[in-house]
Amino acid sequence: MHSTEIAALAYLQKKSVSEIEEYLNYGHALFEELGTLEGNFRTLVSRLKDYLLKNEIALITYWDEEYPEVLKNISDPPVSLFVKGNPEFISYNLFAIVGTRRISNYGKQVTGLFAKEISKHFVVVSGMAYGVDTVAHATCIKEGRPTLAVLGCGVDYIYPKSNEALYKKILENGCIVSEYLPWESPKKYTFVARNRIISGLSHGVLVTEAGINSGALITARFGIEQGKDVFAVPGDIFKSNSKGTNELIKSGAYLVSDPYEILEYYGFREHKKIVELSEDEKCILGIIEKAEGIQDAEDIANAISKSVPEILVLLTIMELKGLVYKSENGTYKPAL
Numbered sequence: 001m002h003s004t005e006i007a008a009l010a011y012l013q014k015k016s017v018s019e020i021e022e023y024l025n026y027g028h029a030l031f032e033e034l035g036t037l038e039g040n041f042r043t044l045v046s047r048l049k050d051y052l053l054k055n056e057i058a059l060i061t062y063w064d065e066e067y068p069e070v071l072k073n074i075s076d077p078p079v080s081l082f083v084k085g086n087p088e089f090i091s092y093n094l095f096a097i098v099g100t101r102r103i104s105n106y107g108k109q110v111t112g113l114f115a116k117e118i119s120k121h122f123v124v125v126s127g128m129a130y131g132v133d134t135v136a137h138a139t140c141i142k143e144g145r146p147t148l149a150v151l152g153c154g155v156d157y158i159y160p161k162s163n164e165a166l167y168k169k170i171l172e173n174g175c176i177v178s179e180y181l182p183w184e185s186p187k188k189y190t191f192v193a194r195n196r197i198i199s200g201l202s203h204g205v206l207v208t209e210a211g212i213n214s215g216a217l218i219t220a221r222f223g224i225e226q227g228k229d230v231f232a233v234p235g236d237i238f239k240s241n242s243k244g245t246n247e248l249i250k251s252g253a254y255l256v257s258d259p260y261e262i263l264e265y266y267g268f269r270e271h272k273k274i275v276e277l278s279e280d281e282k283c284i285l286g287i288i289e290k291a292e293g294i295q296d297a298e299d300i301a302n303a304i305s306k307s308v309p310e311i312l313v314l315l316t317i318m319e320l321k322g323l324v325y326k327s328e329n330g331t332y333k334p335a336l
Contacts, residue, residue: 085175099132210244
């Protein structure tokens with residue numbers, strides 16, 4: 001069977017990957033079982049072939065070589081992916097940034113900060129919705145980096161309509177992805193279903209700001225079920241927009257307050273934020289590094305002729321900067 005036939009079959013009969021594999025193993029039974037839908041099936045296949053060619057949309061099915069391996073590993077992978085833009089981006093290292101549509105100024109700042117740094121190492125994935133999604137995509141575009149949007153409608157159906165300019169910018173250096181027919185409009189359930197693709201394509205999921213009923217929490221739950229890394233930025237306990245992220249953290253999501261924490265989690269240690277050091281801090285760090293960490297506050301104080309209280313203040317500041325840490329036996333070691 002051709003890809004367009006598989007996509008049409010999945011659409012008309014709502015077949016899953018495993019069900020369609022049975023069809024593929026018994027090819028002659030395919031058209032027999034289509035029954036009264038056969039006419040609709042042939043019409044849709046013809047229309048779809050023409051539409052994809054005319055509108056430069058790629059179609060990738062589960063059985064194609066280009067289908068992302070990470071997406072195959074989720075419990076209910078989409079049978080087909082329609083891709084508008086550069087389809088190569090779906091094979092890159094992807095990372096999802098999601099959150100509330102009702103974004104606050106705090107949410108804008110946080111999302112922009114994390115998207116800017118994470119996009120240096122991952123292609124950022126989001127859902128092109130209002131709020132956090134829009135800021136995540138727009139930040140990548142501003143920084144000249146690709147971004148990928150997964151829609152709850154067809155790739156040629158722009159939703160929300162007010163994001164048309166953003167949609168076009170994404171296509172210039174990125175791609176739009178959907179499991180739905182290119183011209184299909186969104187339904188309430190399609191937004192929930194698309195969230196499993198956002199998390200499924202990604203190495204990890206970051207929720208920057210979300211209320212307790214935010215759809216972003218659905219993406220996070222999908223991520224947890226799929227064995228993905230889930231991160232959340234804490235927020236003001238008195239703000240409704242922070243209740244979802246704070247609840248995620250209580251449920252076991254990684255608490256992050258700096259994008260470098262995520263980058264270091266994935267091994268990008270060389271990109272740790274550059275920290276300005278005072279002369280005393282440089283001296284203390286040198287002593288600790290040379291002594292391989294076998295130094296307590298009193299040893300350091302004696303080495304640079306300062307009081308122990310002064311050294312403890314300096315060491316506390318250096319811990320906050322992520323330069324050193326105190327081991328269980330009371331000695332200090334370099335954190336880098």
